[in-house]
Amino acid sequence: MRALLAAAALAACVPAAAVQAASSPPAVHIRDDAFTPATLTVHAGDTVTFINDDDDAHTVTADDGSWDSDGLNQSESFKHRFTKAGKITYHCTVHPFMHGTVIVKSAP
Amino acid sequence: MKRASFIGHVAWTGAGIAYVLGADGIVRAADAASGGFSFVQISDSHIGYMGPANGDARGTLEQTVNAVNALPVQPAFVIHTGDVTHLSKAIEFDDARAILSRLRAPLLALPGEHDVIGAEGPARFAAAFGRKDAAGRGWSSWDQGGIHFVALINVGEGETMGVLGDEQLAWLKADLAARKTDTPIVIFGHVPLFAVAPEWGWTTQDGTKAIALLRRFSSVTVLNGHIHQIIEHRDGAIRFATANATAFPQAAPGTPGAKPGPLAVAPGSLLGVLGYRTVEVDPTVSWQDFSLARA
Numbered sequence: 001m002r003a004l005l006a007a008a009a010l011a012a013c014v015p016a017a018a019v020q021a022a023s024s025p026p027a028v029h030i031r032d033d034a035f036t037p038a039t040l041t042v043h044a045g046d047t048v049t050f051i052n053d054d055d056d057a058h059t060v061t062a063d064d065g066s067w068d069s070d071g072l073n074q075s076e077s078f079k080h081r082f083t084k085a086g087k088i089t090y091h092c093t094v095h096p097f098m099h100g101t102v103i104v105k106s107a108p
Numbered sequence: 109m110k111r112a113s114f115i116g117h118v119a120w121t122g123a124g125i126a127y128v129l130g131a132d133g134i135v136r137a138a139d140a141a142s143g144g145f146s147f148v149q150i151s152d153s154h155i156g157y158m159g160p161a162n163g164d165a166r167g168t169l170e171q172t173v174n175a176v177n178a179l180p181v182q183p184a185f186v187i188h189t190g191d192v193t194h195l196s197k198a199i200e201f202d203d204a205r206a207i208l209s210r211l212r213a214p215l216l217a218l219p220g221e222h223d224v225i226g227a228e229g230p231a232r233f234a235a236a237f238g239r240k241d242a243a244g245r246g247w248s249s250w251d252q253g254g255i256h257f258v259a260l261i262n263v264g265e266g267e268t269m270g271v272l273g274d275e276q277l278a279w280l281k282a283d284l285a286a287r288k289t290d291t292p293i294v295i296f297g298h299v300p301l302f303a304v305a306p307e308w309g310w311t312t313q314d315g316t317k318a319i320a321l322l323r324r325f326s327s328v329t330v331l332n333g334h335i336h337q338i339i340e341h342r343d344g345a346i347r348f349a350t351a352n353a354t355a356f357p358q359a360a361p362g363t364p365g366a367k368p369g370p371l372a373v374a375p376g377s378l379l380g381v382l383g384y385r386t387v388e389v390d391p392t393v394s395w396q397d398f399s400l401a402r403a
Contacts, residue, residue, distance in 0.1 A: 033367045055159045056369035057195050059225055070226035071195030074159060094221050095368070096269045097309055 025049060028100060030058045030072070030092075035100030044085050044107045051077040058098070063089045144390030145253030148176050148183040148213070149296075151333030152353030154222065155204040156194035161356035161370030162378060165194070169207050171400050172354045172384050176211060183213045183386065184253060189333035189351060190220030190263065190298030192237065196229030201236040216259065219246065220298040220334060224264030247276050249283050253389050256287050260297040262312045270299045270312050277317050284321050292327040292393055300332040302341055302348050305361035308368040310335050322346055329393045331385070335361075336371075338397055349385075352397060357381040 026046055029036045031053040042048060050060045052072040060069040060078055069078035071094075082088065082104045092098040153169040154162075162168060176186060188208070193200035208215050217237035224230045234246070242248040242259075249258045261276065263269050272280075287293070295301065301318060304310040312318070322328045328346040336353035337360065357373060359366035373381060383399040 033369065054369065055161065057157075057222060057225075068226055070228075071197065071222075073156075073195060093225060093264070093269065095309055097307065 027051060028060075028102075029053050030060075030098075033095055033098055035060075035090075035092075035098060038099070039101045039103065041103045041105065042082055043105050044083060045081070046104075047079050047081040048102060049077050049079050051075070057094055059093045060090055060100075061093050063091060068093075144388050145255070146181060146183045146386060146388045147253075148179070148186045149189060149331050149351050149385040149387060149395075150176070150186060150354055151189040151298075151351040152191040152220065152336050152355055153188070153204060153207075154191055154194040154353070154355035155207070156197055156200035157355055157370065159370055160372040165355040166203055166207060168379070168382055168400060169204070169354045170210075171379075172382070173207060173210050175398065175400065176213070176384060179386070185214045185216055186211050187259075187296055187331075188215065188217040188237075189296055189331065190218045191222040191333065191353075191355075192217055192220070192233075193223055194355075196223055196225035196232055198228075198232060201232050205236050218259055218296060218298055219261065219263055221263040221269045230264060243279055244275055247279060254391060255292050255294050255389055255393070258283065258293065258295045260295060260301075260318070262297050262299045262301075262315075268313070270309055272312060272314050272318060277314065277321075280318060281321055284325075287325070289324055290326050292389070292391070293322060293325050293329070294387075294393060295322070295328065295330040297330070297332050299334045300339075300348065300350055301330050302343065304335055304339060304341075304350070305368075308361065310361065310368070319343065319346060327393060329387075329395075331387070331395075335368075337381075347393075349395060351385050352381060352383045352399070354382050354384070354400075 026040055026042045027049045028040055029051050050069060052058050052074055055074050057071050057073060059071055067080055072078060082102060085104050085106045088102045088104060090100050150172055154165050155169065157165045192204045219233045223233045239248060246261045247259060260272060262272050299312050300310055301312045301315040323344060326345055330346060330348045332350050335350050336358040338352055339350045341348040356370045358368055358371050379400040383397055385395050385397045387393065387395040
């Protein structure tokens with residue numbers, strides 16, 4: 001709650017910056033063999049950008065196999081649009097210990 | 109193995125050259141020169157990688173090919189134990205084939221997890237390096253030089269990395285059941301069959317099931333890649349050895365703060381941690397690792 005109030009206060013002070021932050025496209029960074037954030041919450045219809053910041057190769061692959069980034073080299077990215085509400089889990093096929101989750105809420 | 113299927117095995121088109129070699133011809137040539145039988149293992153060439161750990165992965169694979177081609181006795185074959193490419197891209201397979209086709213000895217290649225990325229990876233690997241006589245997802249066995257060789261697949265295509273799967277284990281059980289206990293066995297695969305560092309994906313989860321099938325044999329050698337460094341391990345009569353990469357090293361398991369992945373070493377010391385392995389059968393199986401710095 002305190003963070004929310006702080007955010008609200010910040011938004012009141014610098015509305016342009018706050019609006020820009022709120023509308024910036026959702027992204028997941030791949031860094032040090034981990035998806036960051038590990039759990040991302042978006043709305044149905046949102047497109048998420050996955051960016052590989054590592055020197056190593058990674059993939060972003062739905063656990064149910066319905067979508068796959070193919071191999072991403074360093075600084076390459078992959079976009080996926082999440083159309084249905086639900087909890088989607090994904091992994092990296094090259095590093096099967098890397099797991100991530102996208103929670104898709106119904107469109108506002 | 110019948111002669112026809114043996115010739116099918118060595119009639120290897122994967123490297124872009126049709127090797128029409130009779131089994132007798134290969135084995136006799138090796139025997140005449142060394143009194144034994146030899147082959148070479150190379151691994152983890154990661155063609156397509158360009159980063160601080162190696163700015164020229166093609167060049168270091170070319171150096172490896174040159175070193176193997178310069179061996180005074182040519183090996184019966186060269187086995188590449190996987191991660192031929194970095195990202196399974198078509199251009200990477202083309203580049204790898206162009207370089208590996210310069211090997212004087214026949215080439216056999218197994219996929220690593222980097223070779224079966226995405227929807228197209230497995231098909232691209234099969235088109236570039238697949239073998240005609242393989243079963244299932246590409247596993248195979250053959251007899252050569254008095255050894256029973258088994259090439260296992262423990263990456264990709266419907267399976268989690270580091271899994272053999274029940275279908276392959278059933279095939280392995282049937283394959284080994286027909287062998288005498290004193291037949292020397294050599295196993296190839298990409299991911300180590302034993303648990304090197306499970307937290308880094310450096311293990312085969314159902315590897316213990318394969319190891320159980322190998323226990324009755326008096327001589328078993330398991331040669332893997334994947335971890336870009338030499339680690340040897342013994343479990344009864346079963347000897348395990350992972351190989352150096354030709355592309356870049358990785359951290360030793362247990363290194364504080366380390367992660368698996370390309371490891372940049374001091375300038376000038378890269379070639380010392382890349383290399384290839386010669387394996388001699390005379391009649392016991394022994395091996396020697398060579399770095400590219402010595403080549």
